[in-house]
Amino acid sequence: MRLLAFLVALLLPATAWANDWDALDRPGAIAIMRHALAPGTGDPSGFTLGDCTTQRNLSASGREQARRIGAAFRERDIEFSQVLSSQWCRTRETAELLELGAVRDAPSLNSFFQDYASRDQQTRETLDLIGSANGRLMLVTHQVNISALTGRGTRSGEVLIIREEDGQIDVIGSILIDP
Template sequence: MSYRRIWLRTRSAGFKRAIASALFALAAAFLGSHDIARADEAAWEHLKNGGIVLFRHTLAPGTGDPDNFTLGDCSTQRNLNETGRQDARKIGQAFRDRGIAVGDVLTSQWCRCVDTAELAFPGQVTEQPAFNSFFQNRAKGPEQTDAARDLLSNWSGEGALVVVTHQVNITALTNIFPTSGEGIVINIHDGEIGVVGRIQL
């Protein structure tokens, strides 16, 4: 067999493998997107029946808090940018579009969380220190997470419970690292938290 024929066969085989790999990747992505869609629908359905959702505040550029951070003084904190404000309004609109009644809205006292909650659900917001960030003081994490879990376990109002908090808090409760504005829908039994699905607008 000539070197040219061997090269052509090798090239053809490589091309076929590349096509097969590409088709496999597309199929996996397609199936994955359907799995995500099903998870999202399950999450929304759960909220219609009075479920609980933990939202990370919407986009506030930066990481952590400035050195001069002062609770109650938004000028010393990271705050939502315009995208973050728009996304917060979209969260509230998504609930209204789906006819989901909101029983209560609890939020961290950090301005970026309070603003996310107020823009999404104006006039329904209650500040709850158990959902404050412990990013700068990780030693407080276990105690604060226990307090948050107790609040979630004991909630029994009508409609969905919406919590607006921080990545570290949500990760401690669910082992999920949410993106800005993402909601993690949960159920909780005997203090054990289960994840129903994720909401990304």
């Protein structure tokens, strides 16, 4: 019984944040999203960044999930000054299918899943990117990047609402729309 109570207590914060649209209204709120559903893990060996045929890509469900997430933001009249994406095809396609604005590449959001040596540098560069931005940001990236930045895991298509303060990232909400 104690174990069950403990597990419920661990889940309560995540439950409280489920689809916390109001978090986006807080000063300094930034949306950071894990790309939509793309079956598998990582990328095939020998993948090429500019060639989507060599990468793990969104499934039909993932494309539909990205469209639904974008529609949910638009239905609430939530706008972004900038939409920045990793250069991987699955993140770029997710960002474009959201239809929340012109998508711009941000190499610091690229996956370091196959090269953890670049983790700290990319995380610092992403913090610098966040710190120098004006207006509301939507960042579309990968699980490893989000975890390095926030210390928290995400599901495919999940949007964390974060805020940067003194070089630290606080997670202040979460939005998840299943496919």
